[in-house]
Amino acid sequence: MTAQTGTSVTSGCHLLSVPNLSRKLSPQRLATVVYSSQPEHLIQRRRCNESIATTSLDVTFATPNYSTALSALNGFHPYHYHQMSDLEGVELPNIRGPFSETASPREQEPHLDATGEDLQAKRAWLDEQLQKRLNGEYETMGRRLEEIVTDSRDSPAKLSAIRVDGSTLRSSFLAAIFKQHLDKDPARTLTEVLQKSRNVHHNLAAFDLFSAMEMKLDPAQSLFARQGDLDLALKVRERGKLWAKSSTDVGNGEGSANISVRLRNVFGGAENVEAQASYGTRTTSAFNVSYSSPIPEFVTTPTPNTRLTAQVFQADRDHSAYAGIKEFMVGARGSLNTLQSYGAHDFTYEAVWRNLGSLQPNASLSLRDSAGSSIKSSVAHSFTHDSRDDIHMSTRGGYLNTLIEYAGLGGTVNFVKGQLQTSISRPIDTKLQNYVGLSFRTGALLPLGGSMSEEYAYAKLFSDRFRLGGPTSVRMFGHNRLGPRDQEDHLGGDVYYSGGVSLTTPFPTKPHWNLKCQAFVNAGQLVSLKNNNLTNALLNPSISAGVGLVYRFTPIRVELNFGVPLVASATDIATTRPMQLGVGLEFL
Incomplete structure (x- = not known):
């Protein structure tokens, strides 16, 4: 069968009728569509001049096999199918979209030509209009809901119960968390109920146990409920019990491969048990198992900002890069961590057995005196305040960390140790995105001796002394190669300070890149309390300067610097090349 364009069509056509469609379309838009014997080739669309009295859309095909052509009609489904041979001589005018002849067609409705190539465009346009209509309805419902809440915000209401599903x-544990929201300063208006509901949601989500949480308010289900009593219903989906991760880390002068396995919510009180194993270049192997938990509910109200942690660990360290000795340690640690609005506190007790051995044949006498075993039993407190906008490449904000440690609660080493680290960043030209950073670090270790001789006690503090120098410390010097030295062995020091100033600018023509340019000046000094001229040594720091590239590669920072040492002491070891690569978390 064939179809002719123009004023007539051949006989033997078939008619599809879609009842009730005229309720949505005016009679002027009801159309007759003619297809050729190739079902996918649309010949012409004509407006029917005949009077249409029925509530149906007549669609005419010139082929009995109309299913392929029907699929192009964007979802029209036939309710009636019957023979039609009465259309000979009927003129079928062109059909255009609504308002297509106006100066501004409505919503740029696409025009369907005789080839039918714009059917997909028409379908996309209809989908877009439907989505706009749905969005409009959602916005209207949201505004109406907001109006209802606003009008009812001062109406009496009370949060009577909290239910958690899933x-x-x-x-x-849940009762202890929710008690403060139900009993302490109970809500009296709808606004207060909504605020308390939001606080409950945030408090529960902070434990990091749930991947999804839904919250809604229902009328109270209690038989003794009064008018205005509401129940908060929380529907949650917990994260998986088992979490595992493998990674490779490069930073702070060494690289390592790590494996971590964690069990969440072990006993139903947000407890975590985690095991870690790592193998690296300087910490050749390390294993630790830790258990952390909020403060139990029988002690006080559990909160995600305060946690107790118990840990056992073992590690092998290779110090041969700057001292010809290796260290093995095994110990236990317990800590209380609390996070406040102004910063984080960490209270720690540590007991560790350490053994220094595997001396290299050319090890110095000072290093040989440090060899052997020691036991440290210490308590420590650290405080951290961090207001930086980016911990890896800060443009504004500050950082402060303090540490004080006392060792002498038993064990074989006795000392007091304190340390301070601070930095600040400020933009100096927001238009050009230039900013300056200042940093300062200092620390001191005071041996207490105890029952042992002073010389012996001092020798056993090799693992506790400070070390300085390297790409993340005083740049352009060797890693841990500043300060006291015996032959080729750097022994560490008891007092140190270091400071730096850097100017960071965007990469030329690419200000949006994570790659930046920097210029820096670093200075620092590390001395031993046994130095006969301690004050003079502290007043003559080692200094370096240079320029470089900085790349923010989350979660680490990478630097490639070109510079030279400007001032160095006789015991300092500088880099042999004017180029130095640094990878780490914290830089001077």
């Missing part, structure tokens, strides 16, 4: 947390 959680494996202990009932006593």
Whole structure:
């Protein structure tokens, strides 16, 4: 069968009728569509001049096999199918979209030509209009809901109960968390109920146990509920019990491969058990198992900002890059960590057995005196305040960290140790994105001796002394190669300070890149308390300067610097080349 364009069509055509469609379309838009014997080739669309009295859309095909052509009609489905041979001589005018002849067609509705190539465009346009209509309805509903809440914000209401669905947390743990929201300063208006509901949601989400949380308010289900009493219903989906991760880390002068396995919510009180193993270039192997938990509910109200941690660990360290000796340690650690609005506190007790051995044949006498075993039993407190906008490449904000440690609660080493680290960054030209950074670090270790001789006690503090120098410390010097030295062995020091100033600018023509340019000046000094001229040594720091490239590669920072030492002491070891690569988390 064939179809002719123009004023007539051949007989033997078939008619499809879609009842009730005229309720949505005016009679002027009801159309007759003619297809050729190739079903996918649209010949012409004509407006029917005949009077249409029925509530149906008549669609005419010139082929009995109309299913392929029907699929192009964007979802029209036939309710009636019957023979039609009465259209000979009927003129079928062109059909255009609504308002297509106006100066500004509505919403740029695409025009369908006789070839049918714009059917997909028409379909996309209809989908877009539907989505716009749905979005409009959602916005209208949101505004109406907002109006209802606003009008009712001062109406009496009370949060009477909190229900959690989908959680494996202990009932006593949840009751302790929710008690403060239900009993302490109970809500009296709808606004207060909504605020308390938001606080409950945030408090529970901070434990990092759930991958999804839904919250809604329902009328109270209690038989003794009064008018205005509401229940907060939380529907949660917990994260998987088992979490595992493998990674490779490069930073702070060494590289390592790590494997971590964690069990979440072990006993139903947001407890975590984690095991880690790592193998590296300087910490050749390390293993630790830790257990962390919020403060139990029978002690006080559990909170995600305060956690108790117990840990056992073992590590092998190779110090041969700057001293011909290796160290093995095994110990246990317990800590209380609390996070406040102004910063984080960490209280720690540590007991560790250390053994220094595997001396190299050319090890110095000072290093040989340090060999052997020692036991450290210490308590420490650290405080951290961090307001930087980016911990790896800060443009504004500050950082402060303090540490004080006392060792002498038993064990064989006795000392007091303090340390301070601070930095600040400020933009100097926001238009050009230039900013300056200042940093300063200092620390001191005071041996207490105890029952041992002073010389012996001092020798056993090799693992506790400070070390300075390297790409993340005083740049253009060797890693841990500043300060006291005996032959080729750097022994570390008891007092140190270091400071730096850097100017960071965007990479030329590419200000949006994570690659930046920097110029820096570093200075530092590390001395021993046994130095006969301690004050003079501290007043003559080692200094370096240079320029370089900085790349922010989350979660680390990479630097490639070109510079030279300007001032160095006789015991300092500078880099042999004017280029130095640094990879780490914290830089001077």
